[in-house]
Amino acid sequence: MKRLMQVICAVFLLCGCDGANEHQQQQNLLEQLQTQLENRSFSVSDSLPFQYDVEISQEGESYSYVLVIDHFEHAMYDVKVVGMPLQEPSRLCSVGFEEEAGIQIIPNQEDVEKGYYSSITLNGTFTSSDDVVGVVIQWKDVSGVNTYQRYWEIDCASARSS
Numbered sequence: 001m002k003r004l005m006q007v008i009c010a011v012f013l014l015c016g017c018d019g020a021n022e023h024q025q026q027q028n029l030l031e032q033l034q035t036q037l038e039n040r041s042f043s044v045s046d047s048l049p050f051q052y053d054v055e056i057s058q059e060g061e062s063y064s065y066v067l068v069i070d071h072f073e074h075a076m077y078d079v080k081v082v083g084m085p086l087q088e089p090s091r092l093c094s095v096g097f098e099e100e101a102g103i104q105i106i107p108n109q110e111d112v113e114k115g116y117y118s119s120i121t122l123n124g125t126f127t128s129s130d131d132v133v134g135v136v137i138q139w140k141d142v143s144g145v146n147t148y149q150r151y152w153e154i155d156c157a158s159a160r161s162s
Helices: 002-038 156-161
Strands: 049-057 064-069 076-085 093-095 103-105 120-126 132-140 146-155
Touching: 002 049, 002 076, 002 120, 002 132, 049 093, 049 156, 064 076, 076 156, 093 120, 146 156
Parallel strands: none
Antiparallel strands: 049 064, 064 120, 076 093, 076 103, 076 132, 132 146
């Protein structure tokens, strides 16, 4: 019995370490994407396999944006999105890094209880009305082996006037 309890305790400890390791990997990826955005080391993608809409509103002397990504062309797994104003790179916002099961996109289907979504919403702020928000989306295919990434920029001045 004592031996069994030792094995169970060891398994719990190993599972706890695995979760901590996964969290550390997520944080490292987030920091890496933030650094790449700050350094402007991404190239704007030629095409995006989804549509997006952005709404910008003014709140006193600052602005906020709500980015909705939807109408996906294909399924995406373990989706992560990072957005950041490029003139003030300290205001990073992200989705998909803290979710335990990750964000799964199945086109034209949504079952939140099972972790499948049909859209992703990202909220952020910026202070200059002519700022540009850089957005990175990263996902895996159904095999979980191949990772894909797209980058685009949102001109806030143009988005406000449309």
